[in-house]
Amino acid sequence: xxxxxxxxxxxxxxxxxxxxxxxxxxxxxxxxxxxxxxxxxxxxxxxxxxxxxxxxxxxxxxxxxxxxxxxxxxxxxxxxxxxxxxxxxxxxxxxxxxxxxxxxxxxxxxxxxxxxxxxxxxxxxxxxxxxxxxxxxxxxxxxxxxxxxxxxxxxxxxxxxxxxxxxxxxxxxxxxxxxxxxxxxxxxxxxxxxxxxxxxxxxxxxxxxxxxxxxxxxxxxxxxxxxxxxxxxxxxxxxxxxxxxxxxxxxxxxxxxxxxxxxxxxxxxxxxxxxxxxxxxxxxxxxxxxxxx
Amino acid sequence: xxxxxxxxxxxxxxxxxxxxxxxxxxxxxxxxxxxxxxxxxxxxxxxxxxxxxxxxxxxxxxxxxxxxxxxxxxxxxxxxxxxxxxxxxxxxxxxxxxxxxxxxxxxxxxxxxxxxxxxxxxxxxxxxxxxxxxxxxxxxxxxxxxxxxxxxxxxxxxxxxxxxxxxxxxxxxxxxxxxxxxxxxxxxxxxxxxxxxxxxxxxxxxxxxxxxxxxxxxxxxxxxxxxxxxxxxxxxxxxxxxxxxxxxxxxxxxxxxxxxxxxxxxxxxxxxxxxxxxxxxxxxxxxxxxxxxxxxxxxxxxxxxxxxxxxxxxxxxxxxxxxxxxxxxxxxxxxxxxxxxxxxxxxxxx
Numbered sequence: 001x002x003x004x005x006x007x008x009x010x011x012x013x014x015x016x017x018x019x020x021x022x023x024x025x026x027x028x029x030x031x032x033x034x035x036x037x038x039x040x041x042x043x044x045x046x047x048x049x050x051x052x053x054x055x056x057x058x059x060x061x062x063x064x065x066x067x068x069x070x071x072x073x074x075x076x077x078x079x080x081x082x083x084x085x086x087x088x089x090x091x092x093x094x095x096x097x098x099x100x101x102x103x104x105x106x107x108x109x110x111x112x113x114x115x116x117x118x119x120x121x122x123x124x125x126x127x128x129x130x131x132x133x134x135x136x137x138x139x140x141x142x143x144x145x146x147x148x149x150x151x152x153x154x155x156x157x158x159x160x161x162x163x164x165x166x167x168x169x170x171x172x173x174x175x176x177x178x179x180x181x182x183x184x185x186x187x188x189x190x191x192x193x194x195x196x197x198x199x200x201x202x203x204x205x206x207x208x209x210x211x212x213x214x215x216x217x218x219x220x221x222x223x224x225x226x227x228x229x230x231x232x233x234x235x236x237x238x239x240x241x242x243x244x245x246x247x248x249x250x251x252x253x254x255x256x257x258x259x260x261x262x263x264x265x266x267x268x269x270x271x272x273x274x275x276x277x278x279x280x281x282x283x284x285x286x287x288x289x290x291x292x293x
Numbered sequence: 294x295x296x297x298x299x300x301x302x303x304x305x306x307x308x309x310x311x312x313x314x315x316x317x318x319x320x321x322x323x324x325x326x327x328x329x330x331x332x333x334x335x336x337x338x339x340x341x342x343x344x345x346x347x348x349x350x351x352x353x354x355x356x357x358x359x360x361x362x363x364x365x366x367x368x369x370x371x372x373x374x375x376x377x378x379x380x381x382x383x384x385x386x387x388x389x390x391x392x393x394x395x396x397x398x399x400x401x402x403x404x405x406x407x408x409x410x411x412x413x414x415x416x417x418x419x420x421x422x423x424x425x426x427x428x429x430x431x432x433x434x435x436x437x438x439x440x441x442x443x444x445x446x447x448x449x450x451x452x453x454x455x456x457x458x459x460x461x462x463x464x465x466x467x468x469x470x471x472x473x474x475x476x477x478x479x480x481x482x483x484x485x486x487x488x489x490x491x492x493x494x495x496x497x498x499x500x501x502x503x504x505x506x507x508x509x510x511x512x513x514x515x516x517x518x519x520x521x522x523x524x525x526x527x528x529x530x531x532x533x534x535x536x537x538x539x540x541x542x543x544x545x546x547x548x549x550x551x552x553x554x555x556x557x558x559x560x561x562x563x564x565x566x567x568x569x570x571x572x573x574x575x576x577x578x579x580x581x582x583x584x585x586x587x588x589x590x591x592x593x594x595x596x597x598x599x600x601x602x603x604x605x606x607x608x609x610x611x612x613x614x615x616x617x618x619x620x621x622x623x624x625x626x627x628x629x630x631x632x633x634x635x636x637x638x639x640x641x642x643x
Contacts, residue, residue, distance in 0.1 A: 185374045186381075191365040192343050192372040193392035193443065203391070207382040 047266075053259035073256035077264070083240055084261060090156065091225060091242040092268075097160040098167055098224035099217050105164065106171040106216070113172065114179025128169050136166040140230045147234060154238040162234045163224040170219045178212030222269055294321040294356075295369075295446040295479050297342065301351035304337050311337045313503045315351070322477040324470070326484055326494035330526075334503035335483045339449050342481065343372045355446055366395070369446035375455045378436040379424035385411070385435050386420035392443035410442040411435075413472065430461040434468070441472060448473065450482035454489060466493055487514075487527055499523060515568055517556070521637050524566055531572075531609045533565045537636065545605030546584040552631045556638075564637040569610040571633035574600070574617065575626040582634070583626040591619040602627060 053059065057070030077084050112118075113125065131139065140162050144153070152158030182205075190204045191197075206213075228243045235241070242265050249258035297319040304312045312334040319325050327335040340346035342353055344365035352359050360368050371392070379388050389410055390403045398406075411417050414434040424432060433453070440448060453469065454462045470493060473480050484490050490497045491511040499506045499514065507519045518524035521532050535544035537560050542549045549565060575583045586602035586609070597612040600619060604627060611627060619625070 183376075185376070188343075188345050188365075189372060189374060189378075190380070190391070190395075191345065192368075192370060192449075193439065194366045194369075194395035195391070196364070196366050199395060204380055207380075 050259045050263055054256055054263060056256055070256075073254065073260045076254075076257055077260045082257075082261075083245055084242070084264060087240040087242045087245045088264065090239060093156050094160050094163060094231075094241060095221045095224040097156060098163040099220045101160060101164050102167050102171040102220040103217070106168055106175060110172045110175030111179050114176035114182070115184060128172050130169075131165050132169050136162070136227075137229050137233070139165050140233050144233055153234055154236040156239070159231055159234050159239060159241075160224070162230045163227050165230075166227070167220040167223040170223060171216045174212060174216040174219060175209075178209050178216075182208055218272055221272070225269065294477065296321045296323075296356060297447055297479055297481070298354040298357075299338070299342070299351070300354065302338065302341060302348055302353065303350035304334075304341060304346060305349045310503050312341070312500075315500075315503075315505050317498055317505065317508065319479060319481060321356075321479055322474075324473055324480045324482070324493065324495045326482055326490035326497045327500060328484055328487060328490040328497050329500035331485055333500045335500050336451060337503075338500075339372065339451055339481065339483050342447065343370045343449055344368050345372070369443075370449055371440040371443065371445040371447070372449045372451065373436050373440050373453060375452040378432050379427075379439075381424050383424070384420065385416070385422050385424070385427070388424065388435055389420075389439045389442055391439060396443065406442055407438075410438040413441075414438045414468065430457055430465065433457060433461075433465060437469065437472070441476065441478070444476065445478065448478045448480040450480065452484055453482055455484075455486075462489075469493070499526065501526075516633075517635055518566070518637065521564055521566070524637065529566060529568055529610075531566050531569065531607075532637070533604060533607050533609070535563060535565055537561060537563045542636070544584075546586070549582050549584075549629060549634060550631050551634045551636060554632065555634065555636045558636055558638060565629075566635050566637055567629050567633050569599070570597075570612045571630060572609070572611040573628040573630070574611060574613050575628035577628070578626065580626070580628065582629045582631055584629070586625055586627045588619045588621055588623040588625055590621055591617070600625075 052066060054073050055069055055071070056066030057068040057072065059066035059068075076082050080086075109124075109128070113121065113128075143162060147153045147158050147162075150158075152161065186204050186208065187200050190200045195203060226243060227241075228247060231239070231241050232244060235244075242261070246258065246261045246265055249255075249261060299315050299317045299319075302312060302315040302317075303310060315334075315338060317325075327338055329335050337346060341348050344360070344363065348361060353361055355368070355370070379385075380391065383391070386404070386407050389407045393403045393406060407420065408417070411420060414437060416431060416434055416438070419427070419431070419435075424435070427435065433456075437453075450469070454465055457465060466489070469480075482493065484493075491514075494511065496509060497511055497514060498508045501522060507514065507523055509517075514523065514527050515529075518527060518529075524532070533544050533546065535542040535549070537551075537558060539560070540551050540553070540555075542551060542563060542565055544565060551565075577583055584604055586604045589601045589603055589608065591601070591613075592599045593615065596615065598615055598617045598619075600611045600613050600617070602609050602611060602625060609627065613619075
């Protein structure tokens with residue numbers, strides 16, 4: 001959110017000042033209620049609906065709750081033939097590996113972009129943003145042939161490497177703004193106080209960037225988690241992830257099964273969000289893009 | 294007790310030298326100011342002493358042995374920056390105790406020494422606060438305590454007072470000086486403010502463009518600057534070109550007799566200078582070293598009246614008593630007492 005310029009307070013009686021501030025406060029209250037309403041309508045209600053749907057055996061219009069209840073959908077979901085657990089494991093492995101790779105690739109890039117001025121910086125920023133503009137599928141098509149030769153298709157590593165294409169821009173974007181607001185003088189101070197490089201990272205750098213880092217990792221994890229087309233392509237249809245199990249049910253399949261798999265699909269995201277909500281609130285400054293502070 | 298030697302120290306960025314062939318001896322327990330305009334290489338010099346920057350040429354010696362190969366964290370040279378002072382995620386006590394913790398000291402002893410040090414900087418009871426809950430001056434004191442609690446061999450300060458207001462500067466100046474003297478720590482600080490250097494340092498090392506210009510006690514820079522650029526940096530604009538023959542200098546405004554204390558420049562073209570506060574407005578026509586001048590302006594400054602006069606084709610500043618009232622265009626005699634006249638090498642802009 002861009003900061004609104006603070007209204008210039010004309011010198012005068014205090015009453016006049018409070019009157020001028022009043023409309024603004026009202027607006028904030030109104031905004032907060034609107035936000036809560038939007039969240040309830042768009043996130044909580046569909047969630048409830050999904051939960052009901054997954055336990056429904058028959059649910060016809062215009063019933064508010066299902067006419068007949070049943071555990072069939074969940075029984076199928078848990079069963080091996082649905083491959084839900086197999087794909088869940090693959091999705092987790094791939095998302096975690098993608099996050100790790102993004103850390104290794106993105107941290108140095110983010111630090112360089114956030115803290116240093118150099119020739120061609122704008123160009124580097126643009127190249128890094130390209131995957132957001134150009135669909136990752138375009139790159140994946142080209143990479144596919146190379147990966148076949150290298151034997152990387154249908155492997156967790158291969159799929160993770162391709163997920164890195166859409167994930168890295170977000171990771172670097174978030175982390176470079178974190179580093180832009182972070183002074184290397186703190187690290188240098190710590191060095192002169194007797195901390196070696198590892199301890200400087202442990203005691204000074206990490207605490208300072210941790211909330212931003214959490215957000216960046218969360219983004220990366222979720223981007224990998226929701227990839228579909230790139231996974232199908234590089235995974236050769238052999239390596240099954242959760243979206244690949246879920247999507248066939250969404251169109252014409254069993255709605256109850258689709259609902260139960262969807263719940264499993266969103267569960268990790270919701271869990272991580274709840275666990276990190278405090279850091280997300282504190283790290284609100286990290287959402288500013290390539291910081292210029 | 295550590296003395297510091299910088300020997301032919303230099304650092305180049307590409308083909309540009311930020312610091313060039315710098316030689317400086319700093320005695321144990323001495324406080325030296327690296328003074329110069331911004332971009333003159335003084336901070337780079339400081340960074341080379343800490344090990345945060347690697348010298349391109351030369352050597353840094355602590356107590357006679359080279360430390361160039363010793364990593365920063367083992368040099369025992371603590372650096373205090375002018376801003377971004379404290380670790381934001383730690384409390385004041387954790388900040389101050391950081392160096393001791395890195396040295397592997399036990400919790401009990403750390404707490405005790407941190408408490409003592411906080412008392413020393415008049416911040417007892419602030420231990421549990423976070424950095425952002427302190428004022429600028431308090432943060433500066435915590436940073437000082439954090440640096441000094443480890444008893445470093447060398448204390449390095451980068452513009453330590455730059456971000457403080459006038460009153461805090463005076464308090465901090467006294468505090469830094471007294472603690473540094475008590476602990477007998479060798480200290481080097483960087484500043485662009487000549488007044489700060491004069492008031493705080495035992496000796497000043499003046500740098501322009503990466504090169505050391507003059508090293509000496511503060512008063513030498515006022516009384517015996519080596520060049521006109523150095524004199525201007527110390528706020529003197531009184532320069533009069535002339536030709537020296539023995540102890541007489543012929544200038545466009547008349548002949549001047551110089552004392553015996555002046556530098557041995559030899560006969561030939563020189564530049565004559567004198568501090569504004571040593572000059573007198575005289576009414577003795579024909580007196581020794583009395584030169585005729587025209588007043589261009591006079592400004593009442595409270596403690597004195599600053600008079601600008603035209604002397605030959607140069608403008609000189611004279612600090613006259615506050616009672617003096619002069620008008621533009623008045624004819625005056627400026628007396629340059631011979632013991633206060635100083636002769637400069639004739640460098641470019643004089």
